[in-house]
Amino acid sequence: MHIPDGFIPPQVCIVGYGLSGLITWHCLRQVQRHPDPAAQMPKASLLAAAFFVVTSIQIPLPPMSLHLVLSGLLGAVLGYYAFLAILIGLFFQALFLGHGGLSTLGVNSLIIGIPALVGYGIFHLRRWLPRALTPSVRDGISGFLAGAIGMMLAVTIFISLLIFAIPVGFDAATERMALLTLGIAHGPLVLVEGIFTALLVTFLRRTKPELLTGLVSKPTPEWATERISQPEPTNSGNYSADRLCD
Amino acid sequence: MVAPAGKSLTGFKHLKLSNQSCLSAVVNSLGWVLLCCQPGLSHGAIATVTRTFSVQASYSSGEPIAMAQVVVYSPENPDQPWTTGQTNEAGEFDFSPDMVGDWEVVIRQAGHGTTVNVPVSTTAIAPIDPQPTDSPTATLVSTSDPLTTSPLQRWVSAGAALWGLIGTVLFFSRGK
Numbered sequence: 001m002h003i004p005d006g007f008i009p010p011q012v013c014i015v016g017y018g019l020s021g022l023i024t025w026h027c028l029r030q031v032q033r034h035p036d037p038a039a040q041m042p043k044a045s046l047l048a049a050a051f052f053v054v055t056s057i058q059i060p061l062p063p064m065s066l067h068l069v070l071s072g073l074l075g076a077v078l079g080y081y082a083f084l085a086i087l088i089g090l091f092f093q094a095l096f097l098g099h100g101g102l103s104t105l106g107v108n109s110l111i112i113g114i115p116a117l118v119g120y121g122i123f124h125l126r127r128w129l130p131r132a133l134t135p136s137v138r139d140g141i142s143g144f145l146a147g148a149i150g151m152m153l154a155v156t157i158f159i160s161l162l163i164f165a166i167p168v169g170f171d172a173a174t175e176r177m178a179l180l181t182l183g184i185a186h187g188p189l190v191l192v193e194g195i196f197t198a199l200l201v202t203f204l205r206r207t208k209p210e211l212l213t214g215l216v217s218k219p220t221p222e223w224a225t226e227r228i229s230q231p232e233p234t235n236s237g238n239y240s241a242d243r244l245c246d
Numbered sequence: 247m248v249a250p251a252g253k254s255l256t257g258f259k260h261l262k263l264s265n266q267s268c269l270s271a272v273v274n275s276l277g278w279v280l281l282c283c284q285p286g287l288s289h290g291a292i293a294t295v296t297r298t299f300s301v302q303a304s305y306s307s308g309e310p311i312a313m314a315q316v317v318v319y320s321p322e323n324p325d326q327p328w329t330t331g332q333t334n335e336a337g338e339f340d341f342s343p344d345m346v347g348d349w350e351v352v353i354r355q356a357g358h359g360t361t362v363n364v365p366v367s368t369t370a371i372a373p374i375d376p377q378p379t380d381s382p383t384a385t386l387v388s389t390s391d392p393l394t395t396s397p398l399q400r401w402v403s404a405g406a407a408l409w410g411l412i413g414t415v416l417f418f419s420r421g422k
Contacts, residue, residue, distance in 0.1 A: 041418035169327030
């Protein structure tokens with residue numbers, strides 16, 4: 001999911017930097033609205049470290065090697081911080097591991113960062129899930145969707161960017177075929193990523209629910225109070241935390 | 247993502263021998279005169295030595311990039327491919343440049359790959375990295391590996407980046 005230097009035209013690199021700059025600005029603004037932006041920093045930094053390590057690990061799946069992207073997971077747990085964490089993680093990977101490239105940093109941050117923001121949105125949809133389900137199941141379902149759709153979106157953006165930028169000299173049909181094979185090979189990883197996100201989110205819900213409270217966009221008292229009324233003893237202080245985190 | 251390129255020096259010897267044996271009786275004398283005047287035409291020997299560059303493409307994990315597309319650009323025309331081809335099972339591809347200058351080899355498979363510059367000179371090729379390679383005759387000419395540093399250095403720098411992130415966690419989670 002990391003486009004190396006020289007694989008896309010310079011115009012695309014520049015547009016990629018422009019767009020990722022705009023998104024970074026927007027995310028920073030959202031983060032600044034927070035009464036205490038530093039409160040979420042440990043979580044964001046820890047997940048940036050996890051992103052840096054996990055997405056560097058290549059899973060050999062002949063004839064290619066793939067890696068997870070953790071887009072949905074970061075989006076679900078970090079919200080707007082996710083894009084910033086991904087940007088930092090990608091910068092370190094390009095600099096120290098030669099994974100991706102500095103000229104394509106903007107484009108790569110879009111490939112992984114946009115699905116993270118979409119995953120953030122998808123994770124929010126849990127409030128629309130049937131009330132009959134327990135909050136833990138609802139979290140699990142929305143977490144799975146965030147992770148799986150995040151991965152699918154990342155693969156789709158990656159492939160569509162490259163499929164239209166096959167340079168002269170390369171056999172376009174072969175390259176297209178190779179890209180589609182790569183996309184199909186990511187199928188199992190989509191499930192893995194979804195399950196992993198669902199497990200982590202439900203685990204956090206059980207052990208440290210305050211880590212998930214940063215997700216709340218607009219505290220709608222109706223559902224927020226509904227969450228408090230859930231028989232979870234640790235949730236007693238969540239309402240104020242939810243408000244703070246927006 | 248990494249394609250170290252190794253060079254092997256191979257000499258080809260083309261021996262071109264022209265043979266003038268069946269001259270008709272009519273032009274026999276004329277032919278004989280010609281043979282006498284231009285002895286070079288009859289038994290000239292031409293030796294051409296070409297240098298073949300062998301490119302080896304592998305992922306940073308060490309796994310070869312097999313059956314990847316390769317495009318070679320000559321120094322004269324960097325826009326149009328000079329030749330195209332495919333790496334073999336071992337991720338290798340050979341080409342014989344015909345002019346001096348900086349050649350560019352692009353290896354690509356499913357959006358993954360790399361670009362390597364191959365400096366070609368008529369005299370000696372200065373090896374840029376004296377690291378010993380597998381074959382004793384092959385000299386490393388060029389590599390697209392951005393990390394010509396040792397693996398230790400690489401891990402230390404990656405570890406430093408990681409520690410920076412963990413340090414940030416600790417800094418921001420310290421007690422108020």
